[in-house]
Amino acid sequence: MTSSNRKNKQEEKAAPFELNGTRVMPGTRVKVELPLAQLYTQTPLNVPIHVIHGRRPGPVLLVSAAIHGDELNGVEIIRRLLRHSSLNRLNGTLLAVPVVNVFGFIHKTRYLPDRRDLNRSFPGSETGSLGARMAWQFKTQVLDRATHAVDLHTGAIHRANLPQIRADLSNDDTAAMAAAFGVPVVINSVLGEGTLREVAEAQGIPVITYEAGEALRFDESSIRAGVKGVLNIMHHLRMTGP
Ligand SMILES: [Zn+2]
Helix, strand or coil: HHHHHHHHHCCCCCCEEEECCHHHHEEEEEEEEEEEECCCCEEEEEEEEEEECCCCEEEEEEEECCCCCCCCCCHHHHHHHHCCCCHHHEEEEEEEEECCCCHHHCCCCCCCCCCCCCHHCCCCCCCCCHHHHHHHHHHHHHHHHHCCCCCCCECCCCEEEEEEEEEECCCCHHHHHHHHCCCCCEECCCCCCCCHHHHHHHHHCCEEEEEEECCCCHHEEEHHHHHHHHCCCCCCHCCCCC
16 A cells, blocks of 8 residues: 555545434434324324444444334344444444334334334335335435345244344345354345335345344343344444454
8 A cells, every 4th residue: 555545545534424404424423303204193203313423434334123113122232232332433324223113112012003014014105104104214214325234123922033133145245244243043034025124135235134032022132142243243344443
């Protein structure tokens, strides 16, 4: 590397990141309230998006949880991730969404008010059902900005899943992310009509799903493995140092 190259490398700085009109400067973090839809009472449904924007350019990693409102482990995984010191020296941008289905989370249910499943509503539409609108806004405003994605889930009520990754392993970048996450069970899975994972895959965004524990319960080992897994992915993508 010549000295001028080295100088360019040092001076390489990220541009501001904009989300829904909010400008996030390099080296700062902002919580953006994103209006996803209105309930039938006209009550706005805002979803907080944590934008942690590194000083240097790099991947844009989306980490989302509770798209099924009763799946809690991912909410705690993101809470711990947001406090982690490695985010202070970030290359690229982390978009962390602790609760996508805010309605379901409040009501301790997987579903939306009309019993629709938000994770079967993608890509959604601008003028469809509540679920379709939420999916559409989330896809166009958040997912479409990401270069990589991790969606955090649990098993069902009274059915705990061993910590596992589900991903389309025929995509090399996705398979590398699945391996980097670092849990023993990786399932090759391409199903999922209308899921966040399906639309991300369709538009070429490497995406993995982490499923661990059961709904409505925190499980410490699943949470720890999830935090470690997301940090492993960030390291794998060179967003964080050794
Ligand atoms: Zn789920």
